[in-house]
Amino acid sequence: QVQLVESGGGLVQAGGSLRLSCAASGRTCSTYARGWFRQAPGKERELVAGMSWTGVSTYPAASVKGRFTISRDSAKTTVYLQMNTLKPEDTGVYYCAARPYGVGLTPTDYDYWGQGTQVTVSS
Numbered sequence: 605q606v607q608l609v610e611s612g613g614g615l616v617q618a619g620g621s622l623r624l625s626c627a628a629s630g631r632t633c634s635t636y637a638r639g640w641f642r643q644a645p646g647k648e649r650e651l652v653a654g655m656s657w658t659g660v661s662t663y664p665a666a667s668v669k670g671r672f673t674i675s676r677d678s679a680k681t682t683v684y685l686q687m688n689t690l691k692p693e694d695t696g697v698y699y700c701a702a703r704p705y706g707v708g709l710t711p712t713d714y715d716y717w718g719q720g721t722q723v724t725v726s727s
Contacts, residue, residue, distance in 0.1 A: 606630040606716040608700045613721030616690055620725070624685040626700030626718060634680040636702040639714060640672075642723075644696035652698075653685055654707030662707055667693070690725045698723050 612624040626638060637656045642665075643649040652665045653674040661674045673686040683700065698721050701714035708714055 606636065606702050608702060608716055608718035610698065610700045610718040610721040613698060613723045615724045615726065618691055618725055618727050620690050621686070621688045622690065622723060624687070624698055624700075624721060624723075626683045626685075628681050628683075628702060636704055636716075637707045638674075638676070638683040639701045639703075639707060640674060640683075640685045641699045641701060641711060642694070642696045643699065643720075644693075647696075649699065649711050651707075651709055651711075654709075655683060656707050657705050660707075664709060687723070690723075692725045692727045695723060695725050697721070 607629045609627045635657045639651050639654040641649045642652045652668050653663050653672055655661045655674050663669050671689045676683045700718040702716040703714045
């Protein structure tokens with residue numbers, strides 16, 4: 605079992621920055637990939653950034669490339685999502701998810717989820 609706890613969300617003006625954190629505990633966190641998903645009101649949950657267990661990052665959502673960066677600590681337990689130049693369309697609930705080894709692109713690929721953290725970007 606893996607437990608994930610997100611933090612760092614909040615209200616920010618357009619153009620601002622936030623850093624989200626996802627702390628993991630439980631079994632063998634170091635061999636798990638992590639994904640950051642975003643769910644906007646009325647929309648499906650989408651993967652915005654992922655990192656494999658070897659540290660390879662991917663950004664499937666074109667809208668965040670160059671603005672969002674996923675990283676992790678040396679212990680491989682906490683994963684971060686640095687979000688810069690935020691836009692109102694970045695508003696949503698951000699979820700951290702985990703699965704063994706490689707990054708999955710869809711929510712059903714993941715075994716463990718955090719509770720989510722709200723990000724609201726005002727214009």
